[in-house]
Amino acid sequence: MKNKVTAIVNQKGGIGKTTTALNLGYALSEEGKKVLLIDFDPQASLTASVGINADNKTNIYTLMANSIEEKETGENYIVNIKNNLDIIPSTLDLAGIEMTLVNVMSRETILKSIIDEIKKDYDYVLIDCSPSLGTLTINALAACDSVIIPVTPEYLSAKGLGLLVKNINLIKKRINPNIVIDGILITMLNKRTNLSKEMVKAINESTRYIKNQYDLDIKVFENKIPISVKAGEAMLYKQSVIQYDPKNQVAGAYKEFAREWVI
Numbered sequence: 001m002k003n004k005v006t007a008i009v010n011q012k013g014g015i016g017k018t019t020t021a022l023n024l025g026y027a028l029s030e031e032g033k034k035v036l037l038i039d040f041d042p043q044a045s046l047t048a049s050v051g052i053n054a055d056n057k058t059n060i061y062t063l064m065a066n067s068i069e070e071k072e073t074g075e076n077y078i079v080n081i082k083n084n085l086d087i088i089p090s091t092l093d094l095a096g097i098e099m100t101l102v103n104v105m106s107r108e109t110i111l112k113s114i115i116d117e118i119k120k121d122y123d124y125v126l127i128d129c130s131p132s133l134g135t136l137t138i139n140a141l142a143a144c145d146s147v148i149i150p151v152t153p154e155y156l157s158a159k160g161l162g163l164l165v166k167n168i169n170l171i172k173k174r175i176n177p178n179i180v181i182d183g184i185l186i187t188m189l190n191k192r193t194n195l196s197k198e199m200v201k202a203i204n205e206s207t208r209y210i211k212n213q214y215d216l217d218i219k220v221f222e223n224k225i226p227i228s229v230k231a232g233e234a235m236l237y238k239q240s241v242i243q244y245d246p247k248n249q250v251a252g253a254y255k256e257f258a259r260e261w262v263i
């Protein structure tokens, strides 16, 4: 088992974090890798997009709360989605944990203590983060070996990159010295529009700026995820795009990206 823990992170919402977590996880599981998805967003989109309602089940909120109170959680909190693919679901309750964490000792490493117990059973643990740079995201960054940053080819998405990298660097200095930025994944790309082409250039320029500012080389993955209505449809039908429409270009792009990423 590889035991690699990766956070899929961007403080901007709606840029494809959940879609990336599910489809990357799905693609890897099809390649025979054992994958655990952790829904670490109170919106619980990843949980919903695999057709689970975790309100009355043990979920990531329960695990965090029990860890804070040093209570045993018991077993059976991991839900199997398909062969090689598991999930720890989330609920809206997770939103309340940020307030609870304010007074907790070692509040940045609660998620890490949970993941450290279970990662031995997996090749890849993928954390779908919430769109913020709050305590939840700090927990995810403290718990992971690496991050994937999905970015859409839009002005605000490119502009937020510097801030995100600054925060990741702070975590690296103070909490998790081993964290690595695997790269930037451009999502929802419409190859035909000039605006998209300009924004891809802007994202590449941002990485040059980051190189100058922080002395960090961040790669933009070769494989880019195209925009397609099938991504939304798949979510509606509670499936990955790869499962919903295997021949779709988004499905193909995620499979290629999975291969590029594991190299």
Ligand SMILES: Nc1ncnc2c1ncn2[C@@H]1O[C@H](COP(=O)(O)OP(=O)(O)OP(=O)(O)O)[C@@H](O)[C@H]1O
Pocket: 012, 013, 014, 015, 016, 017, 018, 019, 020, 041, 043, 045, 129, 130, 131, 187, 188, 189, 225, 226, 227, 228, 229, 230, 231, 232, 233, 235, 250
């Ligand atoms: N490649 C794509 N083409 C078209 N639509 C997409 C694509 N990827 C994701 N979407 C759609 O965009 C919306 C946002 O995607 P997603 O939930 O993956 O983003 P997110 O960054 O996780 O959002 P949040 O920050 O709110 O959790 C969803 O409706 C999803 O179906």
